[in-house]
Every structure is written in C-alpha cells, then in structure tokens.
Amino acid sequence: MDTADDLRDSLVQVSFAVTALLSRVAAEQDLSLTQLRVLGILRDREPTMAELATYLGLERSTVSGLIDRAAQRGLVRKTTHPDDARSVRVSLTTEAQSLATLVIAGIGELMAPLTDRLNSSEQKRLTVLLSNLLGR
Amino acid sequence: MDTADDLRDSLVQVSFAVTALLSRVAAEQDLSLTQLRVLGILRDREPTMAELATYLGLERSTVSGLIDRAAQRGLVRKTTHPDDARSVRVSLTTEAQSLATLVIAGIGELMAPLTDRLNSSEQKRLTVLLSNLLGR
DNA sequence: TATTGTTATACTCTATAACTATA
DNA sequence: TATAGTTATAGAGTATAACAATA
Numbered sequence: 001m002d003t004a005d006d007l008r009d010s011l012v013q014v015s016f017a018v019t020a021l022l023s024r025v026a027a028e029q030d031l032s033l034t035q036l037r038v039l040g041i042l043r044d045r046e047p048t049m050a051e052l053a054t055y056l057g058l059e060r061s062t063v064s065g066l067i068d069r070a071a072q073r074g075l076v077r078k079t080t081h082p083d084d085a086r087s088v089r090v091s092l093t094t095e096a097q098s099l100a101t102l103v104i105a106g107i108g109e110l111m112a113p114l115t116d117r118l119n120s121s122e123q124k125r126l127t128v129l130l131s132n133l134l135g136r
Numbered sequence: 137m138d139t140a141d142d143l144r145d146s147l148v149q150v151s152f153a154v155t156a157l158l159s160r161v162a163a164e165q166d167l168s169l170t171q172l173r174v175l176g177i178l179r180d181r182e183p184t185m186a187e188l189a190t191y192l193g194l195e196r197s198t199v200s201g202l203i204d205r206a207a208q209r210g211l212v213r214k215t216t217h218p219d220d221a222r223s224v225r226v227s228l229t230t231e232a233q234s235l236a237t238l239v240i241a242g243i244g245e246l247m248a249p250l251t252d253r254l255n256s257s258e259q260k261r262l263t264v265l266l267s268n269l270l271g272r
Numbered sequence: 273t274a275t276t277g278t279t280a281t282a283c284t285c286t287a288t289a290a291c292t293a294t295a
Numbered sequence: 296t297a298t299a300g301t302t303a304t305a306g307a308g309t310a311t312a313a314c315a316a317t318a
Binding site for chain 2: 004006007008010011012013014015016017019020037057120122124126127129130132133134135
Binding site: 048049050060063065068081084085086088 | 299300301
C-alpha cells in the first residue's frame with residue numbers, strides 16, 4: 001500500500017534471493033555462508049579474533065570454533081601478535097586466497113542473470129540508490 | 137571496476153544489512169531467521185510439509201524438525217489432509233498470526249532509518265528497479 | 273512402485289558461562 | 296582488575312540415509 005512498505009518488501013525479497021544465491025556458491029566449495037563471509041572479510045584484513053567477531057557480529061567463542069574448523073581445513077592461519085601475547089591474528093592462506101577469488105567469480109556468474117535484466121544505466125542508478133540506502 | 141561488479145557488491149552488502157536487521161527483529165521475539173521466514177510464508181498459505189520445504193529451499197527432514205519445534209511453541213498447527221492421508225497441512229495459530237503482524241511492524245520500524253534516506257520518488261524508483269531484478 | 277513424512281545420525285553454527293593467560 | 300581467547304555445554308538448523316504409511 002505504502003511506498004515505504006513496497007520498498008521494504010522488495011528489499012527483503014532481494015535479500016533472500018541474494019542470500020540463497022550466496023549459499024549455493026558457498027556450498028559448491030563446501031563452505032557455509034559464515035565461512036564465505038570470513039573469506040570476504042579476511043581478503044583485505046588481518047584482524048584479531050575479537051575484531052573478526054565484531055565484523056561478523058558474533059560472540060568470540062563462536063568465532064573460536066569457526067576459525068578452528070577453517071584452520072583445520074587449511075583456509076586460515078593463526079599467528080600470535082608480537083606486542084600482545086594474548087592476541088591472535090587471523091589471515092588467509094594462499095590456497096584460501098585463490099578460493100576466495102574463485103568464489104567471487106562464481107557469485108558474479110550466478111548473479112549475472114539477475115543484473116542482466118537491467119541495462120547499463122539502470123544498473124548504475126540502482127547501485128547509486130543502494131549505496132545511498134547504506135549511508136553512502 | 138565494472139558496472140555489474142559494483143552492482144553485485146551493493147546487492148551483497150544490502151543483503152547482509154537486511155539479513156542482520158531481520159535476525160535482530162526475529163531474536164526480539166525469540167525466533168530464528170528461518171522461523172521468521174516460516175511465519176511470513178504461512179501468513180498467506182497453508183502448504184503441505186513438502187510444499188513448505190520447497191518454499192524454504194530446505195529438505196523435508198529439516199522442515200519436520202523446524203515445524204515440530206514451532207508446534208511445540210504453539211506457533212503452528214498440523215492437520216491431516218482429507219484427500220491424502222500421507223499429507224500434512226501446516227497453518228499458523230491465531231497467536232502466531234498476531235506475532236507475525238507484530239514482527240512485520242518491527243521490520244518496518246527498523247528499516248525506516250534506511251529507507252528514509254531516500255525521498256519518495258527515489259523510493260519508488262528503487263522499488264521498480266528491484267522488482268525488475270527479481271523478474272517483475 | 274512412487275510419494276509423503278518421520279526418525280536416526282552427524283555436523284556446523286550459535287550463545288552463555290566458566291576458565292586460562294596475559295596485561 | 297580487565298582483556299583476549301578457549302573450552303564446556305546446550306540447543307537450533309541443516310543434510311543424508313533409512314524407514315513407515317499411503318497412494
């Protein structure tokens with residue numbers, strides 16, 4: 001009925017569609033959606049466990065298990081911080097970096113059928129509107 | 137770099153933001169995101185277990201547990217189909233219908249700070265573009 | 273035989289609480 | 296005392312495989 005309600009519905013629907021798509025791409029590489037997010041975050045950062053927990057919006061204990069499993073699979077490496085012996089830095093292995101590149105390409109491919117429904121100028125307008133929504 | 141890449145990134149970011157928001161609203165009512173989806177689906181449908189599994193994109197066995205827990209909480213009701221004794225129809229209880237209305241209002245409230253960043257005509261344009269993306 | 277749904281099993285994700293080690 | 300991280304525990308979500316009942 002309301003303009004804002006219509007927008008809210010569209011946003012929720014698109015989010016579910018994108019999430020399903022991301023889950024599929026992740027599953028192809030035997031990754032969970034959370035592990036996919038970890039890969040994305042660690043692509044340009046080497047955070048501590050606590051920082052990673054903040055990025056993910058999860059408890060530190062949850063991230064401990066998450067990173068342990070990822071390390072066991074050879075996806076991440078844990079190194080002790082030289083300045084603070086309590087701190088642990090997490091980083092991607094080179095294998096995981098390749099995997100991340102692969103997965104991102106996969107996302108692009110799966111998303112193309114959607115984005116291709118819009119022409120180039122529509123794509124640009126949509127990107128601008130979504131960026132504004134996210135606060136620039 | 138590419139226009140399509142920018143759009144892909146915006147869509148993924150928006151999806152994560154919306155998902156986080158939905159999870160928060162759900163958690164306020166002690167619901168998981170999946171249970172929230174179930175509520176949304178059952179608001180205008182009374183599907184069988186198999187149909188519900190298709191809507192959710194989950195295995196039938198998964199939905200069995202999901203609906204069992206929801207039934208135990210008094211959110212849904214299972215009734216046997218009169219024409220096919222194998223089939224089970226799932227429907228919301230009246231309490232759950234009220235809960236669904238409440239939750240949807242909560243989503244609107246939490247989403248308002250985002251959508252309010254756009255003026256009315258921008259909201260309409262965004263809605264149209266997202267609808268086109270989803271295939272009308 | 274095929275379909276609907278459940279059960280058994282196993283694993284991941286998640287949080288809370290209690291703990292260790294370091295600061 | 297406070298902070299970083301782990302461990303123990305418990306529960307939800309998920310899939311696969313095997314099953315029962317019905318068609």
